[in-house]
Amino acid sequence: MTWRGPAGIGVVILALGALPWVREAFDLPIFLLAFGTLVLSWTALATSWNILSGYSGYFSFGQGGFYGVGVYTTAVLTGRHDWNFLATVPLAGLLAAALGLVVGLIAFRLRALRGEVFALLTLAVPFIVAPIARLNPSIDGGQGITVPVPDIPEPLNGFQDLSYLLCLAIAGIAVVVAYVAQRSRLGWALFAIRDAEPVAEGLGVPTFRSKMVAIAITAFVAGMAGSVAAIQVGYVTVEGTFNLQVPLFVIVMSVLGGRLHWLGPAVGALVIVTLRDRLATSGFEGFSLIVLGGILVLFVLLAPEGLVPRMRRRLVPVLVAFVAVGAALWLTRLREDPVDWLAFGLLAAAVVAFLPGIRRRGAEAALEPVGPEVETDHDAAAAPPALADEGAPTTSPTDKPIVVVTDVTKDFGGLRALDGISLIVHPGELLGLVGPNGSGKTTLVNLLSGQFRPTSGTITVGGEDIGGLPPHRIAHVGVARTYQIPRPFASMTVRDNVAMAIMFGRSPTDLEAARAAAEEHLALVGLAELADALPGEINLHERQLLEMARALATRPRVLLLDEALAGLNPVEVDNAVGVVRRIRASGLAIVLVEHLLRVVNQLATRIVVLDQGRVLADGDPATVMADPEVVRAYLGRRPSGALPPAPATDGGAGA
């Protein structure tokens, strides 16, 4: 991450910070300061909200609760206990953050709390905090609190100046944090959580920790914003503080501006505040919420990415439109009010951003088919040195086993999916795991990768018992898997998908190094040309190769390929077979779960056949596939006796 970004933001903040004195010098209306203060305080609230809810997808209705804690901290301490106002600001943030962590502890520990249920849970926050404040006489007691006007420090000219600069400071903190977060490991973790949380966990992303940090940041900034709001309002009441205005506005502002970008909520705040102001001055105050609700509905349905991504794609036209329209109104004196210039400028910018005719960024990325002939020169190349050094040398199958499954059973309620399975995998082996439908293959893979725990029996990887380890720990032990239906991180490029695995893998690295290292894995599977494409732009086969590359990037000792060839045409299957061969050359153990038996026969050094949860055969392909038991399992059993006459029912106890 360069320092240009924060430096640029710093310049903007300093420029904005000069406003109080500029206003004084040019005798501009004080209204500008008030307007600016409003935009900045909503920017702070919306941007901080977005760090949790926009980046990670965990939609929170609780922002009002954190804000309220901040308001009351300052109100009580300055109004009842004569504290210095400025000292209460960070304290307000800390208390709000503490509340955030409590909420997070309850909500994030439980897997059952999916997105929309989390939203409802956070809705409870203001509804619980408000009555507590109301009932407790040392907090509010129902009377409200009068907040004294703080002393104004020397260089400032009045209360409005102080208010403005404080809001600027908090908004600045929020925006810088959002900017930094977006580009840091935290940001990448949050985006991965948003796209595919279970997959992220499997790659070693610390999901719980990331969400806790995010909610703490969100609450901290909201608390500070509330603290400043306390002195602006002057007389604080429970009803005035804890209502649905804060959660509603931050949601609309972020949805409108764009939830995946650090500047999105700020743009949204600017637009909404301008809009409300114009509606109020033209006498349409009563339509304000109707318009806001309408914007929320329209944008969620029709433009879920928001304004900022679209504006970025057409940055120059948008800026030109904004400046041109605003300036035109100013110069021609068609409108006197500066806020009108702003409003129409924004409108013009938004219209330009939404004009049809623009293609999505990256749509023109080269999408040439990845054919086998492209990669033949890689076949002979030695395995990349790094992989060989990582403790996965080319070994012969007689070496110490890497995976040992001992007498494992798995029950799902009354159903026994696996019944006393024992098997061993050696480094360098390519084990084909086959069996008819319902034989337990996928269950076994799920046990190996940590999705489920065995009901009894042990599974060790490299000597370490993995039963009971959470998926991200198992990833660090050296097990990687692909999914039958590829689940890439949809908002990240192909290269970044692979880089994620390296960033959070067994030896964490930073983004730039991870991106560089990702190239070698992409080359191995043949996706080098598509590195900048988004997963939505590549076909199924390529996405499966991406799954493999991403799994490889975690430097596993064992790779589980779960039906990695599902849905491919014969050409693609052959290509995939070539890729698997190349992967194998690097010396790790591969377990291949596959229906396409001809592929398994081509690739596997050993085949294990499962049938009804038990191991039916275990040995080299030729022997196993000729085994009469195996043949019977696949082709079916002979009838158990003469056919009884119709009408028949089942002759015995249930299956």
Add this chain to the structure above:
Amino acid sequence: MIFVQSALTGVLVGGLYALMAIGLSLTWGMLRVINLAHFGLILLSGYLTYHLTTNAGVDPLLTVVATVPVMFVIGALIQWGFQHFKVSELSSLLVSFGLLIMGNQIISNVWSADFRRMTSDVNPYATGSLTLGPLVFPMPTLIASVAAAGLVLCIHYVLARTFVGRALRAFGEDPAIASAFGIDHERLGLLLAGAAGATAAVAGTLFALGGSLTPSTAFEWFGVVFAVVILGGIGNVLGTLLAGALVGGIAGVMTIAWSPVAAPVVVYGLVVLALVFRPNGLLPRRGGHG
């Protein structure tokens, strides 16, 4: 004794909560949408009842003739929008929130933010009560609860015994196979959403019998209704009725024991506890529903 009184009154009020919750619960369970606008439909129905009774002299209970069709249509329209735009569960939450805000503002513009309550000269049910020994039950509460509970039981009957009800249940369990036997997803979805709107209409009318209306009342219902939905088990009709009684009773007692203001703390506390410990509802889970 005062606790018994408030508990029992609370249980009665819980019947009305159950009716408010049932539409939301069924659409959430079967259609996988969380429709916050449901609260707006209840509110609008309440205001319409107030309006027709106060300005046109209609008997409050008869206003359902007007409110039910209107809310049925609006409910079905919203569902049509959800189907047409193929919204996800989370998006449905956001979109319906936006619709709720819009509806709320419109109501506020039309009827102002003042408290609206049907006076006793137009509302024949406003006064009067039933006395059973030391216990007194106000008439509006009594009527509302009995009607609400009755309607919920009817819904249970319809789901359990009729052809359409059976189709709905099958659709809720396995939409793909249900359609293979002739059940039309989309039409059924519209029907269900419309029916949910109809229940909202009745709930609003019954609420107006004894309650005061202001635009923000809709938000006051969030807590109790979600507590009832989750405690009762999403999509579980009888569970919702029981949960309504439970939540109502607890809220009633808390109002006296602690403070009227404290009710949301308790209710939302219940929601949190329910989500954490029994996300499938208080009653044991029947095979495969959800």
Add this chain to the structure above:
Amino acid sequence: MLELRGVDVFYGEAQALFGLDLDVGDGEIVCIVGPNGAGKTTLVQAVAGMLPVRAGSVRIGDTDVAGRPAHRVCHSGVATVPEGRRIFPGMSVADNLALGAYRRDARSARDESLAWVHELFPRLRERAGQLAGSLSGGEQQMLAIGRALMARPRLLLMDEPSLGLAPVIVDGVFDVIGEINRSGVSVLLVEQNVERALEIASRGYVLSEGRISLAGTGPELLANEELRRTVLGIA
């Protein structure tokens, strides 16, 4: 009864069936066998309308139903016994059966159909009030077949009815299939249990990687070595 010509079906963006041609004559039992992942279930779902057909025609009787959604396809007289049974677990046995007769033409004959189903599967009459989710595997299979019969189909689609069942129960299932066929219902049977299926069917097709690789009468296919190799994937 059933005629597929040039049918292409996609599962997401992966093509699962390639230009399939298939026939089931009036009153026949035709079976589809093949390795796993070949597209057998996809085929059944496409005929039933549960998966969209991207190209080609699917004629049931004389109506082309390709492209119609499932709830309209069933009106042509098709009923499905899905893979894994997929009965409605939270509903009673009686309700499951009643649901089978949802389509208009079946509703009027409901009582008659129910009597026949009870005759074929007395166990279902005994368990009428029980929750379907609590039945054993074999009983659930009976229920799934019974539910399909309640729809009074001309064509019955059966997807792996023997899956996960003990051999003795499988016997019973295949006997019932025979009985149903004798009453005039055509059957398209997808099966893993190749030998049982080919014994009962008049004709069969071998589906491999989305295409028909072999076709013939039951006895012909049973004797065919190539069939063995295709299913076992031996080159």
